[in-house]
Amino acid sequence: MMIIRSGKNSFAAMPGEKKINIAIDGYSACGKSTLARGLADALGYLYIDSGAMYRAVTWYFIEKGTDIGDPAGIRAELDRIDVRLERRGNELITLLNGRDVSEEIRRMDVSEKVSEISTLPELRAKLVRLQRAMAEKGGVVMDGRDIGTVVMPGADIKIFMTADFEVRVQRRMAELKGKGIEATFEEVAENLRHRDHIDSSRKVSPLKKAEDAVLFNNSELTRGQQLTWARNWAGVRLTM
Ligand code: DC
Numbered sequence: 001m002m003i004i005r006s007g008k009n010s011f012a013a014m015p016g017e018k019k020i021n022i023a024i025d026g027y028s029a030c031g032k033s034t035l036a037r038g039l040a041d042a043l044g045y046l047y048i049d050s051g052a053m054y055r056a057v058t059w060y061f062i063e064k065g066t067d068i069g070d071p072a073g074i075r076a077e078l079d080r081i082d083v084r085l086e087r088r089g090n091e092l093i094t095l096l097n098g099r100d101v102s103e104e105i106r107r108m109d110v111s112e113k114v115s116e117i118s119t120l121p122e123l124r125a126k127l128v129r130l131q132r133a134m135a136e137k138g139g140v141v142m143d144g145r146d147i148g149t150v151v152m153p154g155a156d157i158k159i160f161m162t163a164d165f166e167v168r169v170q171r172r173m174a175e176l177k178g179k180g181i182e183a184t185f186e187e188v189a190e191n192l193r194h195r196d197h198i199d200s201s202r203k204v205s206p207l208k209k210a211e212d213a214v215l216f217n218n219s220e221l222t223r224g225q226q227l228t229w230a231r232n233w234a235g236v237r238l239t240m
Contacts, residue, residue, distance in 0.1 A: 019045065019137070019138035019139030019140075020138060020139075020155075020156035020157065020238075021135050021138055021139075021140050021141075021142070021152050021154075021155045021156055021157075022036075022039060022045070022140070022141040022142070022155060022156065022157045022158075022159070022234070023142060023143075023147035023148035023151070023152045023155035023157070023158045023159070023210070023213070024036045024039075024141065024142070024143040024144075024147065024158075024159045024161060025143070025144060025145055025146070025147050025148050025149070025158070025159070025160050025161070025207065025209070025210070025213065026143075026145075026159075026160055026161030026162055026207075027161070027162060027163075027168065027192075027196055027199075027207070028168070028172070028191075028192050028195050028196065028199070029163075029168040029169070029171050029172035029175075029192055030161040030162055030163045030168060030218065031161065031163065031171060031218055031223075031226065032143040032144075032161050033047075033049055033051075033143055034223055034226075035143075035159075035161070035218075035223075035226050035227065035230055036049070036141045036142070036143040037092075037141075038223065038226075038227045038230075039141045039227065039230055039231070039234075040140075040141040042227065042231065043139075043141070044139075045139045045140060045141050046087070046134070046139055046140050046141070047092060047140075047141050047142075047143075048085060048131065048134055048135070048140055048141070048142040048143075049085065049092055049094075049142075049143060049144075050127070050131055050142055050143065050144035050145075050147060050151065051114075051143070051144055051145075052085065052092070052094045052102075052105060053083045053085070053094070053127050053130070053131070054114050054117065054118045054123075054127065055094070055105035055106075055110050055111075055114050056083050056094050056095075056096040056101050056105050057081060057083060057096075057117060057123060057127070058105070058110050058113050058114040058117045058118075059096065059101050059104050059105050059107075059110050060077075060081055060096055060097075061074060061077070061113075061117065062109060062110065062113060064077070068113050068116055068117055069116070071120055074117065074120060074123065075120070075122050078122060078123060078126055080097075081096070081097065081126075082095075082096070082097050082098070083095070083096055083127070083130065085134070103179070106176070106179055106181070107181065108176075108181065108183055108187070108191070111191050111195070112191060112194075114195070115194065115195040115198035115199055116198060118145075118198075118199070118202070119198065119202040119203070119204065121204045124146075124204055124205060128146075128150060128151050128205075131144075131147075131151045131152075132151060132152070135151070135152055140152075145199050145205070145206075145207040146205035146206075146207070148160070148209075148210035148212075148213045149205065149208060149210045150205040153210070156237075156238065157233070157234050157237050157238070158210050158212055158213035158214070159213060159214055159216050159230065159233070160209040160210070160213040160214065160215050160216065161216050161217075161218060162215065162216070162217050162218075163217060163218050163219045164217075164219040165189075165192070167219045168192055169185055169188050169189045169192060170185075172188050172192065173185065173188050176188070214233060214237070216229070216230075216233075
């Protein structure tokens with residue numbers, strides 16, 4: 001792999017160089033998307049929020065009134081669903097059949113149902129196909145639950161993020177508040193517990209650390225410190 005180092009323990013892909021892929025996995029509300037977006041911006045790469053794709057599909061079924069516990073009903077609709085991520089300026093927009101659903105997919109009712117829908121193998125196969133196509137040419141930072149294990153097992157850099165539970169709840173509450181959504185500590189805590197359980201115990205591509213991923217607990221780090229750590233780690237990892 002041809003990577004030009006821009007300094008000790010940091011790196012930059014140069015024009016004409018093969019761009020690498022970076023996989024970031026971990027529990028809900030660990031700060032994966034903030035770090036992934038920051039890294040992508042710093043490197044001029046594309047950020048792909050795979051969770052937004054699962055959320056968009058969940059939103060679709062909630063709007064349609066489909067019984068989430070009815071896999072046959074969901075399977076029957078899958079071919080009618082088109083999910084895309086598009087960059088508009090600095091924003092990553094989530095499109096479901098052409099409609100911008102970036103705000104709707106953050107609602108609590110979507111958060112409550114998304115893990116259950118995400119256990120469906122046929123849905124996973126469809127979204128994994130789309131995610132792999134986006135990463136084909138390299139130059140991607142993708143975050144999710146199965147990115148380092150299933151979507152991009154060959155990713156050049158894999159990070160598995162975790163943070164103390166209380167920190168995660170506080171961070172998610174702050175994020176929701178920023179979007180004008182009020183939720184109590186207990187509501188958010190219950191949602192995270194519920195999703196941790198389903199995401200880690202499902203049969204198809206459960207959340208787990210890839211063997212070659214580095215474990216990163218960011219409970220006590222600011223966003224800036226996390227980004228510095230990740231850039232340094234990328235530099236170290238690429239020389240191994
Ligand atoms: O990253 P997030 O919290 O927005 O993801 C929402 C849900 O989507 C998560 O609880 C499980 C599912 N998901 C998944 O199963 N696989 C992924 N690669 C990303 C998300």
